[in-house]
Amino acid sequence: xxxxxxxxxDEATFLAAxxxxxxxxxxxxxxxxxRELQVHCYRMLANYEDAEDLTQETFLRAWNKRESFKxxxxxxxxxxRIATNACLDFLEKRNDxxxxxSELPDLGSEMLYLQPYPDRMLxxxxxxxxxARETIELAFIVAVQHLPPRQRAAxxxxxxxxxxxxxTADALELTVASVTSALQRARVTMREQLPDRRxxxxxxATHELSNDERGVVKxxxxxxxxxxxxxxxxxxxDDLRFxxxxxxxxxxxxxxDAVDGWVSGGLFQRGHDDWRCITTTVNRMPAAVLYLRTPxxxxxxxxxxxxxxxVDGKIxxxxxxDATDKPWLGLPPTL
Numbered sequence: 001x002x003x004x005x006x007x008x009x010d011e012a013t014f015l016a017a018x019x020x021x022x023x024x025x026x027x028x029x030x031x032x033x034x035r036e037l038q039v040h041c042y043r044m045l046a047n048y049e050d051a052e053d054l055t056q057e058t059f060l061r062a063w064n065k066r067e068s069f070k071x072x073x074x075x076x077x078x079x080x081r082i083a084t085n086a087c088l089d090f091l092e093k094r095n096d097x098x099x100x101x102s103e104l105p106d107l108g109s110e111m112l113y114l115q116p117y118p119d120r121m122l123x124x125x126x127x128x129x130x131x132a133r134e135t136i137e138l139a140f141i142v143a144v145q146h147l148p149p150r151q152r153a154a155x156x157x158x159x160x161x162x163x164x165x166x167x168t169a170d171a172l173e174l175t176v177a178s179v180t181s182a183l184q185r186a187r188v189t190m191r192e193q194l195p196d197r198r199x200x201x202x203x204x205a206t207h208e209l210s211n212d213e214r215g216v217v218k219x220x221x222x223x224x225x226x227x228x229x230x231x232x233x234x235x236x237x238d239d240l241r242f243x244x245x246x247x248x249x250x251x252x253x254x255x256x257d258a259v260d261g262w263v264s265g266g267l268f269q270r271g272h273d274d275w276r277c278i279t280t281t282v283n284r285m286p287a288a289v290l291y292l293r294t295p296x297x298x299x300x301x302x303x304x305x306x307x308x309x310x311v312d313g314k315i316x317x318x319x320x321x322d323a324t325d326k327p328w329l330g331l332p333p334t335l
Contacts, residue, residue: 011071018066026066030059033076035123037083039136043156044087044149045097046141048115048328054090058083080161081171084153091149099145111145112246114138116282116307116321118329133207133284134198135160138307138319141283143193147186154179155186159201209286213310214279217286220308220315221277224290227268233259237314244304244320258318276300276335282307289323291335300335 010029017025037058042051061082062069069078091097099109117136134140144152150172157168158179169179191199216235223231236255243251253261266272274293281287287307291300302323309317323331 008074010075014069014075015071018069023063026063027059029075030062030079033079034059035121036076037079039117039122040080040083040156040161041087042117043135043141043144043160044084044152045090046111046115046145047097047113048117050090050097050113051117052328054083054086057086057090061086077167077171080157084157084171088149088153099142109146110243111142114142114145114245114319115326116287116305116319116329117141119281119284120330121328122284132201135201136283137285137309138283139194139197139309139317143190146189146193150174151182151186151189154182155190158183159187207284209281209284212313213286213308216310216313216315217279217288217308220306221279221288224277224288225275227273227275229259229263229268235315236318237311237316240315241317242320243318246322271295274300278331278335280305280331282329285309289331302331302333305329305331 014026014029017029020026034055038051038055041054041058042048045051045054058079062079065082069075097113099111101109116138122136144155147155153172154168154174157163157171158165163171165176165179165183168174169176172179174182187199220232220235222228223235233255236258238254240253240255240258241251242253242258262268271294272292274295276291276293278289278291279286280289282305285307287305289305290303292303293300305321305323307319307321308315309319323329
């Protein structure tokens with residue numbers, strides 16, 4: 001695998017570290033790529049913990065293969081190739097890492113293994129599209145999971161990272177024709193999965209929340225803390241798509257049905273009506289972190305995180321995640 005480029009400082013430093021056999025020096029050189037590689041693995045796998053594990057596996061493989069790196073390709077390219085193939089090996093062994101048919105009719109499939117990605121763990125350097133909001137949002141991550149693994153890899157390398165077909169083919173050990181065919185099929189699936197979204201991932205992308213989004217999440221939090229069911233209902237679109245993971249059963253329901261369902265499930269009733277909430281972002285999307293205080297507890301304890309997709313001032317999609325036992329979210333356990 002070669003790039004038409006002179007040996008850079010990054011590559012020279014890596015070669016010196018690899019030849020020295022010094023693991024600490026090797027780790028220092030490769031560590032700077034950790035966050036972007038972890039985002040890449042997350043796009044491939046849709047699960048933060050899996051992505052974390054596979055990023056570590058990437059560094060282990062890089063150490064074991066260090067003598068194969070000759071500096072003919074960029075170090076970053078070499079590491080992405082290793083990460084991609086580590087993810088493909090993982091997916092080949094895990095039958096539970098594919099979307100499954102929904103338990104409800106006419107709703108396609110759902111992903112019980114989906115996890116949110118904390119924005120604080122995104123790369124700090126915005127030079128690459130790894131931080132583009134459009135390619136880290138939950139809807140995009142879910143859509144990508146509907147691609148077969150090698151199609152998925154080809155799509156991410158070509159359309160998200162902007163690799164040329166020849167470099168992508170080299171990384172995946174495919175022909176350029178095979179990569180081109182896989183990419184064409186992947187784009188068709190992505191259009192089907194994201195019919196109302198922008199699909200040109202290489203055009204300028206947004207990063208920040210809009211004032212509209214900030215206002216809606218603020219109103220959502222205030223309504224939650226007041227147990228204002230009418231206020232909550234007013235914030236939801238009538239064709240709301242609601243998911244609570246890892247529980248099965250994505251549903252498209254009216255705003256009234258959503259609120260009635262929460263109430264019938266025990267929320268906003270005695271023992272589940274004393275809320276405090278904070279605002280955060282995950283997957284570059286607005287989110288409300290819900291803390292609940294029960295009558296016999298002096299503290300508000302971490303409960304769930306509600307990730308909101310907001311369209312025209314209303315919540316179109318609400319994806320809830322159990323926020324407990326996920327220290328990587330960086331959320332305080334109590335308030």
